[in-house]
Amino acid sequence: MSWIAGVGMTAYGKLPGRNTLDLMSEAATAALQDAQLERRDIDGLICGYSTVFAHLMLSTAFLEHYGLQPTYAHGIQVGGATGFAMVMLAHYLVKAGAARNVLVVAGENRLTGQSRDDAVKTLAQVGHPVYEVPLGATIPAYYALVASRYMHEHAVSETDLAELAVLMRRHATAHPGAQFREPISVQDVMASKSIAAPLKLLDCCPVSDGGAAFVVTRDPTSAFRVRIIGTGQAHTHQHISAAASLTEFGAKASVERARRAAKIELSDARYAAIYDSFTITLTILLEEIGLAPRGRAGELAREGHFNRDGVLPLNTHGGLLSYGHCGCGGAMAHLVETHHQMTGRAGERQVRDASLALLHGDGGVLSSHVSLVLETK
Amino acid sequence: MSITADWTSGTHALVFQRCPSCRSTWYFRRTFCPHCGTSPVRDEQASGKGIVHAATLVARAPTEELRAHTPYLIVLVDADEGFRLMAHADASLGLGERVRCSFKTLAGRLIPYFERDAA
Numbered sequence: 272m273s274w275i276a277g278v279g280m281t282a283y284g285k286l287p288g289r290n291t292l293d294l295m296s297e298a299a300t301a302a303l304q305d306a307q308l309e310r311r312d313i314d315g316l317i318c319g320y321s322t323v324f325a326h327l328m329l330s331t332a333f334l335e336h337y338g339l340q341p342t343y344a345h346g347i348q349v350g351g352a353t354g355f356a357m358v359m360l361a362h363y364l365v366k367a368g369a370a371r372n373v374l375v376v377a378g379e380n381r382l383t384g385q386s387r388d389d390a391v392k393t394l395a396q397v398g399h400p401v402y403e404v405p406l407g408a409t410i411p412a413y414y415a416l417v418a419s420r421y422m423h424e425h426a427v428s429e430t431d432l433a434e435l436a437v438l439m440r441r442h443a444t445a446h447p448g449a450q451f452r453e454p455i456s457v458q459d460v461m462a463s464k465s466i467a468a469p470l471k472l473l474d475c476c477p478v479s480d481g482g483a484a485f486v487v488t489r490d491p492t493s494a495f496r497v498r499i500i501g502t503g504q505a506h507t508h509q510h511i512s513a514a515a516s517l518t519e520f521g522a523k524a525s526v527e528r529a530r531r532a533a534k535i536e537l538s539d540a541r542y543a544a545i546y547d548s549f550t551i552t553l554t555i556l557l558e559e560i561g562l563a564p565r566g567r568a569g570e571l572a573r574e575g576h577f578n579r580d581g582v583l584p585l586n587t588h589g590g591l592l593s594y595g596h597c598g599c600g601g602a603m604a605h606l607v608e609t610h611h612q613m614t615g616r617a618g619e620r621q622v623r624d625a626s627l628a629l630l631h632g633d634g635g636v637l638s639s640h641v642s643l644v645l646e647t648k
Numbered sequence: 649m650s651i652t653a654d655w656t657s658g659t660h661a662l663v664f665q666r667c668p669s670c671r672s673t674w675y676f677r678r679t680f681c682p683h684c685g686t687s688p689v690r691d692e693q694a695s696g697k698g699i700v701h702a703a704t705l706v707a708r709a710p711t712e713e714l715r716a717h718t719p720y721l722i723v724l725v726d727a728d729e730g731f732r733l734m735a736h737a738d739a740s741l742g743l744g745e746r747v748r749c750s751f752k753t754l755a756g757r758l759i760p761y762f763e764r765d766a767a
Contacts, residue, residue, distance in 0.1 A: 392710050403734050405656075406736060406754070407710060407755070411708065412704050412706050412722055415704035415706075419702045420701060420702040465708075465719075467706045469704075470704075511724070511734075512676070
């Protein structure tokens with residue numbers, strides 16, 4: 272058993288003057304305070320990576336900077352799935368008795384630390400260096416290829432996708448830390464400039480600065496009683512050219528593993544936090560996991576199914592699409608918001624019941640999948 | 649084992665690999681079969697014929713050099729030999745269309761380019 276004793280994060284967006292270590296430190300301090308722990312209590316440290324601070328040993332660079340001397344520390348990387356993968360590892364470390372209080376932290380000044388072109392170029396490197404990158408492919412292009420096939424097979428329209436961007440923005444309007452808080456309409460999404468058809472600017476998450484952290488512990492250290500009761504992963508490919516299918520990925524298998532470990536049914540979930548790098552990502556993940564019937568995620572969003580007061584509240588902070596995406600920290604904001612919801616601290620965004628939450632993240636081009644099930648006691 | 653030249657080294661050719669044991673085919677070059685582990689494996693020249701499986705018209709290029717070529721259509725093509733590859737293609741092409749491979753230069757590099765197969 273393990274607990275998420277505390278969480279912390281910065282606002283996401285343009286945060287000039289703060290580097291990777293600054294943002295990690297800020298998030299770590301917030302998480303430690305939340306968990307009512309001191310630096311000396313931390314005996315485990317797990318970091319992600321930062322594309323603008325490509326250090327070989329980010330965990331030790333951070334622990335020296337921040338002032339930690341853990342008995343266990345290293346970094347891991349599985350793209351956008353890194354945040355949840357770190358939590359899964361912390362959960363196992365605590366269960367195995369290898370550490371008692373594990374700090375999980377990520378941060379990156381991805382927006383102000385480099386030019387827009389450099390960000391696009393760096394991220395495109397998840398593609399194959401010989402067979403894909405020389406073609407001028409980008410992350411949006413890889414996902415747009417998936418979108419073209421998925422929409423073709425499941426009769427999903429561009430306005431269906433747009434509904435999810437509108438939903439995420441509606442949720443972000445109620446979070447002061449979100450990068451984008453101006454409401455948008457389906458028409459706004461449809462009229463935004465094309466990036467890689469069928470994906471338009473507002474179908475894509477932004478590049479952001481930000482940081483997030485959690486403390487995963489063996490025993491409760493704060494008043495918060497959020498337990499990790501199930502975890503799962505699935506990894507099927509790296510490059511989209513080598514994916515076995517453009518309509519079936521590892522999401523279902525990953526969630527099934529987490530669900531079985533937690534001994535719950537999918538329908539038991541009261542809150543969902545699902546990776547949303549693009550509107551097509553969120554569509555596919557919701558539908559493959561089984562939180563929406565095939566081809567109907569957009570329709571359910573339009574009907575209010577995923578609203579704060581809906582059947583299954585989803586990404587109530589605004590997700591990557593509107594809260595922002597700072598790399599490893601991107602999906603970690605999903606968990607911070609989930610924790611706030613589960614502990615009744617979400618203010619005007621508070622949902623009625625978030626006692627059982629399902630979280631799912633993906634990295635690469637729907638390549639790496641990590642799922643978590645959290646419960647309040 | 650000699651390496652068969654293809655477009656990635658500037659030669660007008662599309663090459664894939666086949667396992668002599670389990671007969672599976674794939675595109676990214678390696679020295680063993682990713683399905684059954686057999687080594688060595690065979691390089692084969694592709695016919696260049698296939699079907700468009702996915703397509704995106706890219707408007708936002710990753711570099712200044714490529715910006716001059718936007719918009720360009722990137723496709724995933726299911727080759728008749730059973731492997732899938734990424735390439736550029738005629739912007740009028742859609743999913744399910746039969747195509748054949750030629751080559752063009754993009755920002756100084758040779759790349760595969762698919763056009764509608766008239767046959």
